[in-house]
Amino acid sequence: MSTDFHRNERAANLPARLSRSWLLTSAISLESYKPNYESEADSVILDMEDAVPADQKEQARKNVVEALDNGMRAWVRINDINTEFWEDDLAALSKAEGLRGIVLAKTEHPHHVTRTAMMSRAGTPVIALIESAIGIINAVDIAKAPGTFRLAFGMGDYRKDTGISNDPMALAYPRSALVVASRVGELPGPIDGPANGLDGQELLDASRQSASMGMTGKLTLNPAQTDTINHGLAPSEEEISWAREMLEREEGGSVPKDGSYLPRLARARKVSELAQTYGMWGR
Numbered sequence: 001m002s003t004d005f006h007r008n009e010r011a012a013n014l015p016a017r018l019s020r021s022w023l024l025t026s027a028i029s030l031e032s033y034k035p036n037y038e039s040e041a042d043s044v045i046l047d048m049e050d051a052v053p054a055d056q057k058e059q060a061r062k063n064v065v066e067a068l069d070n071g072m073r074a075w076v077r078i079n080d081i082n083t084e085f086w087e088d089d090l091a092a093l094s095k096a097e098g099l100r101g102i103v104l105a106k107t108e109h110p111h112h113v114t115r116t117a118m119m120s121r122a123g124t125p126v127i128a129l130i131e132s133a134i135g136i137i138n139a140v141d142i143a144k145a146p147g148t149f150r151l152a153f154g155m156g157d158y159r160k161d162t163g164i165s166n167d168p169m170a171l172a173y174p175r176s177a178l179v180v181a182s183r184v185g186e187l188p189g190p191i192d193g194p195a196n197g198l199d200g201q202e203l204l205d206a207s208r209q210s211a212s213m214g215m216t217g218k219l220t221l222n223p224a225q226t227d228t229i230n231h232g233l234a235p236s237e238e239e240i241s242w243a244r245e246m247l248e249r250e251e252g253g254s255v256p257k258d259g260s261y262l263p264r265l266a267r268a269r270k271v272s273e274l275a276q277t278y279g280m281w282g283r
Contacts, residue, residue, distance in 0.1 A: 005037050005071040010279060012073075016100060016125070017150070017188040018277055019043040020233035021226040022219050024077065024194075026051035027060035033067055037074070039223035040230060045075040048089060049105040057085050061092040068098035075099075077129070080106035081115065090119045101125035101149060106157070108134045110145035117147025125149030127191070131157035136174045143185025151178045151185075152219065155193025168209060179214035189216030196221065199228070207232020234278050235271045243271035244281075 023041035025032050027048045037044055046067070052060040057079070064076055076093060079085035081104070093099055104116050107128035117126050126147045130136060131154030143151055153174060155166075164170040178190040192215040195206040207229045210218050218229045235243070246268035249255045255265070275281040 005034065005067070007037060007073070008040070011040070011042055014042050014277070016043055016075075018216075018274070020217050021229040022075075022152075022191055022217055023223055023226055024051065024219060024221050025074075027064050027076075028052050028056050030063060033063075033072070036223050037072060039226050041220075041223065041226040042217075042230065043075055043100070044072075045077050045103055045219075047077045048085075049077050049079050054085075057088075061089065065092055065096050068093075068096040071098065073098040073100055075101050075103055075127070077103040077105055078116075080104070081112045082106070086116075087119070090116065094121055099124065101127060103127045103129055103152065105129050106131050106135070106154070107142060108132055109138055110141045110148075113142060113145040113148045127152050129154045130174075130178065132161045133158075136177050139177050139181035140184050143181040143187055148185065148187065150188050150191060150217070151182050152191035152217070153178055153193045153215075158193075172213070175210075175213045175215060189214055191215065191217035191219060194219045194221055195225070199225065203228045204232045230278070234280060235275050239271050240275050240280060243268040243275070247272060 019042035021041045022043045022045055023036055023039060024045050024047045025036045027046045028051065046064045048057065048060045048064060068074065076099060078089035101124055102116060102120060104112060104126055107113060107130055113126050113128050117124065127150045128142050128148050129152045130139060130142065139151065142148060158174060159166065175192065182188065182190045192210040195203055198206055203225055207218055211233050216233060218233060220226060220229060246255065246264060250265055255261060272281060
């Protein structure tokens, strides 16, 4: 395996709470490690669950640990707590040098996160991937569980579990449930499911739709999607222009102090903070 792993400086320095594009990379597909790691993805997830057949789980673990011990810094999606693979996954990752955190597949109850965190190296953050009706109903308790870092939406398995379509209206309830749960649990905004097969304007629209629902990240399996997702989940040029004008007027004392003043000022400061973090404020 190549040990020549390089991340662009922007992505390497971005806090995971602000990561927009989350690129899933099959743990068994060694040829994809380097190009995916060097993509525009804010965060990279090495996937030992859906992307790996049962008879290749052990090899996938070896691949992941070797990469993390040789320069790669990434998140890892592990198998769910009800499988025979969960405990071995955690044991293998317990001393991996470059582990940024764990993505727990098929999270349905708060103790799934708590047990995972307790079995991991101290301080390891856990993203709870919620993929079922039970998980959605328990989302608030999961968000408040010790160890939970962010919530994520496993859209494909959720649709299989419930039988709903991929129509945005049908997906509005679970997305809103995760957004509300994240707020109650004082977490960053949740990570939306992938928009498989989309590119260009369609992908940008899908990403903006995620943002309009209150989601602040998005999963993807395609490194070519990452830059568009990043733009779709970042403040728009119009928002940045408005925020800059608002802050300039506030500094000059010319903003009317009506009932909406403080919320608008807070929003302008938030847009400014995000735009600066994403390298967009000076454009």
